[in-house]
Amino acid sequence: MFDQADIDALRTRDVSPGRLLIGGAWKDARGGETLDSISPIDGRILTTIADATEADVDDAVAAARAAFADRRWSGQAPAARKKILLRWADLIEANALDLTVLGVRDNGTEIAMAAKAEVGSAVNTIRWYAEAIDKIYGEIAPTADAALGLIHREPVGVIGAIVPWNFPLMIGTWKLAPTLAAGNSVVLKPAETASLTLLRISELALEAGLPEGVLNVVTGRGAGCGQALSMSMDVDALVFTGSGATGRRLLEASAKSNLKRVYLELGGKSPNIVFDDVGDIGEAAKVSAAGIFRNSGQVCVAGSRLLVQRGVADDFVAALSEAAARMRVGDPLDLATQSGAVNSEPQLTQILDFVAGAEREGARVTLGGSRIMQDTGGYYMAPTVIADVAPEHRLFRDEVFGPVLAVTTFEGEDEAVRLANATDYGLAAGVWTQNLGRAHRMIRAVQAGVVHVNTYGGPDITVPLGGVKQSGNGHDKSLHAFDKYVDLKTAWIKL
Ligand code: ADP
Numbered sequence: 001m002f003d004q005a006d007i008d009a010l011r012t013r014d015v016s017p018g019r020l021l022i023g024g025a026w027k028d029a030r031g032g033e034t035l036d037s038i039s040p041i042d043g044r045i046l047t048t049i050a051d052a053t054e055a056d057v058d059d060a061v062a063a064a065r066a067a068f069a070d071r072r073w074s075g076q077a078p079a080a081r082k083k084i085l086l087r088w089a090d091l092i093e094a095n096a097l098d099l100t101v102l103g104v105r106d107n108g109t110e111i112a113m114a115a116k117a118e119v120g121s122a123v124n125t126i127r128w129y130a131e132a133i134d135k136i137y138g139e140i141a142p143t144a145d146a147a148l149g150l151i152h153r154e155p156v157g158v159i160g161a162i163v164p165w166n167f168p169l170m171i172g173t174w175k176l177a178p179t180l181a182a183g184n185s186v187v188l189k190p191a192e193t194a195s196l197t198l199l200r201i202s203e204l205a206l207e208a209g210l211p212e213g214v215l216n217v218v219t220g221r222g223a224g225c226g227q228a229l230s231m232s233m234d235v236d237a238l239v240f241t242g243s244g245a246t247g248r249r250l251l252e253a254s255a256k257s258n259l260k261r262v263y264l265e266l267g268g269k270s271p272n273i274v275f276d277d278v279g280d281i282g283e284a285a286k287v288s289a290a291g292i293f294r295n296s297g298q299v300c301v302a303g304s305r306l307l308v309q310r311g312v313a314d315d316f317v318a319a320l321s322e323a324a325a326r327m328r329v330g331d332p333l334d335l336a337t338q339s340g341a342v343n344s345e346p347q348l349t350q351i352l353d354f355v356a357g358a359e360r361e362g363a364r365v366t367l368g369g370s371r372i373m374q375d376t377g378g379y380y381m382a383p384t385v386i387a388d389v390a391p392e393h394r395l396f397r398d399e400v401f402g403p404v405l406a407v408t409t410f411e412g413e414d415e416a417v418r419l420a421n422a423t424d425y426g427l428a429a430g431v432w433t434q435n436l437g438r439a440h441r442m443i444r445a446v447q448a449g450v451v452h453v454n455t456y457g458g459p460d461i462t463v464p465l466g467g468v469k470q471s472g473n474g475h476d477k478s479l480h481a482f483d484k485y486v487d488l489k490t491a492w493i494k495l
Helices: 004-010 054-069 078-094 096-107 111-133 168-181 196-208 222-231 244-256 281-297 310-326 345-360 413-420 436-445 479-485
Strands: 020-022 025-027 034-038 045-050 147-155 158-162 185-189 215-217 237-241 261-265 271-274 305-309 364-367 384-387 404-410 428-432 450-453 486-494
Touching: 004 096, 020 054, 020 196, 045 196, 054 158, 054 185, 054 215, 054 222, 078 096, 078 111, 078 168, 078 196, 096 111, 096 168, 096 196, 111 168, 111 196, 111 281, 111 479, 158 168, 158 222, 168 185, 168 196, 168 237, 168 479, 185 222, 196 215, 222 244, 237 244, 237 479, 244 261, 271 281, 271 413, 281 310, 281 404, 281 428, 305 310, 305 413, 310 364, 310 384, 310 404, 345 364, 345 384, 345 404, 404 413, 413 436, 428 436, 436 450, 479 486
Parallel strands: 158 185, 158 237, 185 215, 237 261, 271 305, 271 428, 305 404, 384 404, 428 450
Antiparallel strands: 020 025, 020 215, 034 045, 147 486, 364 384
């Protein structure tokens, strides 16, 4: 972990404007358009980023295609690609402090979490896929003697990766590392409010020896360059993490353009289900509070619905509220902070609208509910607990992406399952029980890509993350991520 004095020394350092990376060269947007990068810590302008135009996106896609076509990357032996990727991870690690502080100033995540979940995770992810790629074999099919069926694995081509602002490096490298390891070329589109660290690690990728044109970065508005990327006729697959609304647009864009494959990770409204036989209420409450309030609730797998069995509801909610009230919310660059800033002013406004809407629908705010530390100019929100949330309420169904926990009580296991599954989402869930049979029944019954038992959050790179229902399709992390970035080709040979 870093030293507070070293962090403080970087607090106000000037940040150079972000530019586009196209074909190995740094460029301004055509026409020179830029967007302000506003720090959520104090609402001040940190720097600017280029606002790429459609023509810039076309250039980036053309550069990626050219790099793929001449096999300057995919033609290298997997062991050679591995070496470059490992060098890249080393360079990121060597720049960990600078990168972490830059990222926190850009997106507001508390630095204790960002150190692990951003730079730490990025380094680990890149190393993991680098190490994996020279251990993946093709297959020989069990055919009759007269023929030989070989199954080759090939890179897909040009991948468009559109990523969000909550964990730009973690989610960005979940896409970039397996994509690049497999030999594809990429056009990366970071979120407008969190582009700076992804630009910086792309610079480090060049330094590590990644050939020019293999990784291109276009920054700017989603509805501008993001949409242009989704409509490109020369992108083979789009991988995306973000909102359902944007996910739908990407599917439409695919249908209207070249039928590019689209893989979506779209967040959730994940139930954290606590049974009467929870065991240690204090510990479960503490972990559950962290499971919704860290990074100001801006976590796609956040346990944002507490479903708690009637017999333990009062005690559990009291313990959780106490843990939440004790959390240190504030300056994200302070190592002691447990929940930093909300990413942007529009995001904060949206969260507060959710709270007001819940009250109008008859739910009760029992903790927090308002903006805090407004005098800093930054965007901070108190951990918020809302009781009496009913299945028909918007707060029960829709993702807030903020520090807001919706509490609903239930009587028995059947009702718990019914409530857990009563949303369009299916990303994550938690189950707290000392009954082993019940734990396994719940794992089967709850519709989610990941079910945590007696814990919440934290699964590492070795296991897949993906949603069911309207939480998306495809998986990040683990060897299964390669399914998106590798095509199977059959060779059928007469013997
Ligand atoms: P959030 O609500 O979490 O910001 P978004 O889906 O709006 O989620 O943003 C996630 C990413 O999608 C960002 O990089 C954003 O710029 C991009 N994006 C937003 N709108 C579009 C769009 N119409 N086409 C392509 N990308 C988009």
